[in-house]
Amino acid sequence: MERVVITGMGVISPLGKTVDELWSRMKRGESGISRIDAFDTERLKTKIAGTVADFDPEGLFGRKEARKMDRFVQFAVAAADQAIAHAGLKLDEMDRDRIGVYVGSGIGGLSTLMEQDEILRTRGPERVSPMLVPMMIANMAAASISIRYQLTGPTLAPVTACSIGNTAIGEAMRLIRLGVADVVIAGGAEATVNELSLASFGNAQAISSRNEDPTKASRPFDQGRDGFVMSEGAGIVVLESLAHAKKRQAEIFGEVVGYGASSDAYHIVATHPEGTGAYTAMRTALADAGIQPSDVDIISAHATSTGLGDRSEGQAISRLFGEEASRIAVTANKSMLGHMLGAAGGVEAIALIQSLREGIVPPTINLEQLDPECGLVNVPTTAQSALLNIGLSNSFGFGGHNAVIVLRRFEG
Template sequence: MERVVITGMGVVSPLGNTIQSFWNRLIRGESGVSLIDTFDVSRHKSKIAGLVRDFDADGLFGRKEARRMDRFCQFALAAAEQAWEDSGLSLEQVNQERMGVYVGSGTGGIQTLFDQTAIIRERGPERVSPTLVPMMISNMAAAFISMKYGALGPTLSPVTACSIGNTAVGEAYRIIRSGLTDIVFTGGAEAAVTEISLASFGNATALSTRNDDPTRASRPFDTGRDGFVMAEGAGILVLESLTHALRRNARIYAEVIGYGASSDAYHMVATHPEGKGAYMAMKLAIQEAGIGPDEVDVISAHATSTEIGDRSETLAIKKLFGENAYRIPVTANKSMTGHLLGASSAVEAIALVKSLQQNIIPPTINQEQKDLGCDLDYVPNKAREATLNVGLSNSFGFGGHNAVIVLKAFKG
């Protein structure tokens, strides 16, 4: 079996559109949540989100090309270009038949669909864009990356709701590990902060309505939480077989050593209250990694800032790790980024890689009064230095989809 390493990373996020700006703000404990100013929110219950700022699609791709892509595709391709450049790869040194793309999106081009629905109602079917379907479908992020780099190998767009990023990384890890590919772009992209999705989540009472204090709205594990905060962006990683990476003397960030997936088989949107699926996914990931629970140094939690979600994830961690659960730092990036839906775990995987590299754990901000049902070490409010070797990243999605990856600092 091939070992699988991470050699490139790219991000577009509410905390910045480069790896360094994103990481710097994350470890400073800064929030990327603000009032929505991209459309009228006066009649919405929740008026806040983690928005991507200073993103110039026309400048990156040219106006004509940018107009052929929904915003989620623009994010994905921008992050992929960063990751490719970061990896140091060149098309001359790769076998494009053995290069794949595993990148997904939960909602795909929802803004494009929303815009074209308005056009058919106001102006008739003759004015609907012929590019509606290719701009809308969620596999198009993977397709654009594949076309950009001539990746002729397996191309997959997993749709596992909010666990897409980890599903993509895990499945890419396995196909490289099996020896079928050398390189895979992997991750997730989302641009779902739209009028219709904000209204739907809001009417489901799932969103925070702390509109007068946006930066303090996302507060995982805190008794003052009142729902999650929507966000947008993309995280793309370049995964490579160790053999291929060493052959070209690549810089290696970290190693992927395990992946676990499961289903709650319980409810359309609610997580299992006892965290059964989360427990199983974590257990399977650790088993595949060939490590014991006592070897995990940090956990990147899914932690969306909902009561049942935070509590069930805490229960699952305690069930798997026993007394060790109280010594493992748990960090919740969504306290700062908001919830990037299908892109969240890809962005959080990048944050975990940086943690393993620099031995710094980002904080869980807005921890003011800990929920009595959430009694672990959540690294409250301030980043922490620690010796880190192995990190586990959790991601859980609507429909009960659970995906967990295990990353390890690369030692050669």
Template structure:
């Protein structure tokens, strides 16, 4: 697994900060925010693209592709895979981005207006297209198997993991890079989201701004980064005695079919995605021990997700711990699902549930166990992770703690 995040640019640092309830949100200092409504974000710090990728490669890549390659590199080293012992035609890449290379696009629009068309970069298009990250990973690791860049807005990470899971289970691949990446903290993006009143304006207290399920929440906090996992068939993993974090055992997807930006108020699509994932995993709702909520800290979204969990789990919903990583990370958009799946895999492995920080006065409509303020130790076997996106896209994945047992053909490890 590999991470680039506001809480650290490797899995261990990220995980340590997450379980210690540290916020990665800070004031924006990368451009002038004087006239912006929202002036805070989850910015990646201490990321030296040239040191990681080399000067020439870093310069021709947009920031979102830089993040993806860095996270993929960590995942590859963590997996201890050897290209000499892999069938390149069965090595796939399912990595997406919600917005793609918007920073590169904006820079070249400015160049066009100020200096004319002859000064626009010839590498603009290959740098900005949203499949660039997946393509760059494929090229670097000679991954000649299926490659896809899903665009399901903020559900991308889970969509990528779920579709990669299906690909491996169908027998069409042995190993797949899966996840999402995003680098959209720009003047333009912040202005648009801010004018849509979607962002928190708690500018004087950045670390307290993202507060899922809290009565005083006032919108999400934009963030950036990447979360890449390497999925592998269980037989392939066991054959090479790989380290296994957990198993992907279920995936469900749905559409709200309701509104381009607003979630279904009753959580209909979220319910359908979670139910499909549970059915796909061939388990009962009672077997789910922990839920990683999408929980962006918006008024309607947090309530609708809570309603969906209550509808699916009934009275058991009050007994299942629910964690909201975005309280610390902010909303990483297309990268969120991949990063949160990594957090869930670590939770199952280590027996620790990260806290939902800033939950000081719960919204009366949000009355489940959201693991407020402090991490919780708990022996868990099965976890569910939710990701929802603009356009009504919903994706849920189910991970199971790995236990050495008889090989089953429908299992996929990460």
């Protein structure tokens, strides 16, 4: 069975538009959350989000191409460009039939749909863009990357809500393990910071309304948390068989050694209160990797800053790891990034790779009083140096989708 390694990474996020910028700001415990100024939020309960500043799609792709892409596709392609360059892939010397693209989006081109609906209502059906459907459908990030680089291997756009990034990486790992592909571009993208999604999540009382102090709003595991903070961006990695990477003498940044998926089979939006699905996915991922709970050094928690979600995840960690739970460092990236929805798993996987490479646990900010109902989790609030070899990354989504990947520091 092929070993699967990570040879390239790319990020577009509220904390930076490169991996280096993202990671340096995360280590400093900075927040990417701010007041929304792109549209009128007066009637919205929530007026804050994590947005990507100074993103110039026309500068990246040219005006003609940029106008054919919804913002989530622009993010995905920009992050893929970074990851492919970072990996040093010489595509003209490679078998493109054995290069796949597994990139998903939870909601797809919602902003494009809203814009075209407004045109339909105000200017009539004759003015609706013929590009509406191809711009809004969730598979278009994967398709656009495939088309841009003429990658003719398997292409998949998983739609598992906020667990998409881990689903994509895990299923891509399986594809390479089976020998079906040599390389897979994997991850997720999202761009739904708009009036409609904020109104819906706000009316569902799922998102924070701590508008007076945006940087303090995302508070995973904190007793005073009041909901997640919506964010946007993309996180893309290049996965490759170890044999293929070594043959082309690629630099290797980490290894994907395990993947577990499960369903809560409980509720369309609520996490199972006992975290049974999270527990099963974590247990399955460890078994797939052939490691014991005692081998894990760090957990990148899904931890969105919701009451039930953080509590159930903390309890699942405590159940699986037992006394080890108080030893293992748990980090909650969403305290700084906000919740990037379908992009979260990819970006958080990249942050975990950086943790393993540098031996640094990034802080979980805004954690002032740990909710005792979150179990025995050990959540550092300042950056810590540690010997890190194996990390677990959790991603869970609406509908009860759970996806967990196990990453290992690469040692040859």
